[in-house]
Every structure is written in C-alpha cells, then in structure tokens.
Amino acid sequence: MHKEVETYQRQGFGQTLEMKPPFGLLIVDFVNSFADPQQFGGGNIPQAIERTRSLLAHARQQGWPVAHSRIVFADDDADRNIFGMKVPGMVTLKEDLPGSAIVPQLAPANGELVVRKTVPSAFFGTSLAPWLTQHGVQTLLVAGAVTSGCVRASVVDAMSWGFRPLVVSDCVGDRALGPHEANLFDMAQKYAAVMPLDEAMQVVGQR
Template identity: 75%
Template sequence: MSQAESAVYARQGFGAAMPPKAPYGLLIVDFVNGFADPAQFGGGNIPAAIERTRELLATARARGWPVAHSRIVYQDDDADHNVFSLKVPTMLGLKEDLAASQIVDVLAPVAGELVVRKTVPSAFFATGLTPWLAQRGVQTLLVAGAVTSGCVRASVVDAMSWGFRPLVVTDCVGDRALAPHEANLFDMGQKYAILLDRDQALAATAG
C-alpha cells in the first residue's frame, strides 16, 4: 500500500481508533492440522502464527477468558457439500474423525472451551458462537487463526456485525501467501478491527 493510497483511506475517515473494552474473549479460527500442512491448506506464515498463538492461548486461560475454537468439518457422505466446497473441493477432505480436521496438538481445547464446527468461512454463520460469547459478556474478541484472507476475515466481519470489537492479533494469524495476508490485515484495520501484535494485545488487555 503506497502512501498515496493510504492517504485516501485517511481522507475518507477510515481507520478510526477503537480501544479494546473488557470483558475479553479469544477465538482461534481453524488452526487444524490441514491448515498447518503446506501439502494440504497451509504454507506461508501459518506455522509461525501457530507458534505465537501458544502464549496467547495460555494467557487467555490464565486470565479466565472465554475461549472458542473453530474447525471446518463436512459430513462423511458430503451431504452438506455447499458453494464453499464447490469453489474449494479439497475442503471436503475435512471430516470429523480425520487427522486433517483436528485442532493442532499445541492448541488443543481443554474442558470448558467451545469448539465450533462449520462448513463456511465464518465461525459465526449458523453456529452457536454469538450467543455463547454474549452469555459470557464478551465485548472485545481477540482473533487468531487461519487464513487471514479467508476464514479469519469472514469471522472478523461477522464479529463486528454482531457488535463485538474484533482485535486481530497480527502475528497470531497466518495465510498461505503473504500478499493476501498483509492486504487483508490492512483492510480489516481500516474498516472492522483493532490490529495489535501478540505482546501489544496482551498488554492492552491486562488488568
């Protein structure tokens, strides 16, 4: 993004400050084995983002935040085949009991954490995530996961649409290619979300 292009956004009033507001929650989008594997859906900076998310998750648990995870899971008989899987047919390989659809071991959920199963990009669409977060009083939702330009972005837009303040933890989200990762971070920061790296996010939400 050039200075001239960035200036257009500023002149039109995008990118206003939106400070984090307690209570906080954490959503980890699709950090499953298939997205950690460059031979399947991974690559780019996804492995580094998974590693950075380990401390983010540990801190969220220590602080008692609600934590939710999402997975893409299709029925074994593909009866829920949809437009998303029409565009990306290999998504149909993500089944309930297959290794590719399991959350990576280092971020495995513990008791009391919500696991959302979905067949579309957003973790909010047609799932119970919104009422689950609302019941726990969440105002600001920290978001980690994969991929930045796809399921992360879709979940951030829906979080904002439901009235949560999305806080995208920039080094805890990843994409298979860096250009869409960077472009989508910029766009989310201009329109929908707070952008902070992990250490900044944890400092801003402390106390």
C-alpha cells in the same frame, strides 16, 4: 501504498477502536490440514500457530472465554456447498479425520467451545455469537488461519454481531503473505483493531 493510505485517512477510515473488557479469544481453523503446506498450509501459518500458544496460555490464565473453530463436512458429503465447490478439498475435512483436528499444541481444554462449520465464518450457522454474549464478551481477540479467508470472514461477522474484534497480527497466518498483509490492512481500516501479540497484551492489560 502511501497515497492509498492518505485516501483512507481522508475518507475517515481506520479510526481507533477502544478495547473494552470483558475479553474473549477466538482461534479460527488452526487444524492439522492448515498447518501442512502439502494440504492447505504454507506461508506464515506455522509461525502464527507457535505465537498463538502464548496467546492461548494468557487467555486461560486470565479465565477468558475461549472458542475454537473447525471445518467439518458430513461423512456422506450431504452438506457440500458453494464453498466446497470453489475449494473441493475442503469437503475432505471430516469429523474423525486427522486433517480436521485442531493442532495438538492448541488443543481445546474443558469448557472451551468448539464450533464446526462448512463456510468461512465461525459465526455463520453456529452457536458462537450467543455463547460469547452469554459469557459477557465485548472485545474478541482473534487468531487463526487464513487471514484472507476464514479469519477475515469471522472478524467481519464478529463486528456485525456487535463484538469489538482485535486481530492479533502475528497470531494469524496465510498461505501467501500478500493476501495476509493486504487483509490485515483492510481489517484495520474497516472492521477491527489490528496489533501484534506484545502490544495486544499491553492494551488488554491496561483494561
């Protein structure tokens, strides 16, 4: 990897991204089905969920805007799309089924936004971007699952909408560690700041 890192550095990737307040938190798809290795889970997702409990508690203590996302398809599959064709099991995630519910330890509180989506990004076709703008968010901390899929897609869209993404590396998880690590590296080079929770808390605390 050393030679590859040198290539990125030589080409100007991986610049420092200043973390400007106000801060917000987005928790992507930490739902029961992604916590279950028999469905869509596995890898380091359970540890990421546990770590996110501390992040969410801090966000609430600080009064940050907090948003959550869920994958929810229509009961009659009328909105089945290309994502559902590539991963047919996703279409089984319905509004009232336990698999699509946010895990109990991260259950949304009153005033926290919950967006429902049928594609990887929490921004695409949802009210998330205007809601964050309305709340004045400049830097968006991101937790959730999976790192290589819905987290990455949401981070790219957050950056595209003009938010400064901060991916909290031990609060995101994937069913396989290879894609998790590769995508953390890639997001750090192109789209976001990437750091573990303890470092992130230090950085935002200084702001």
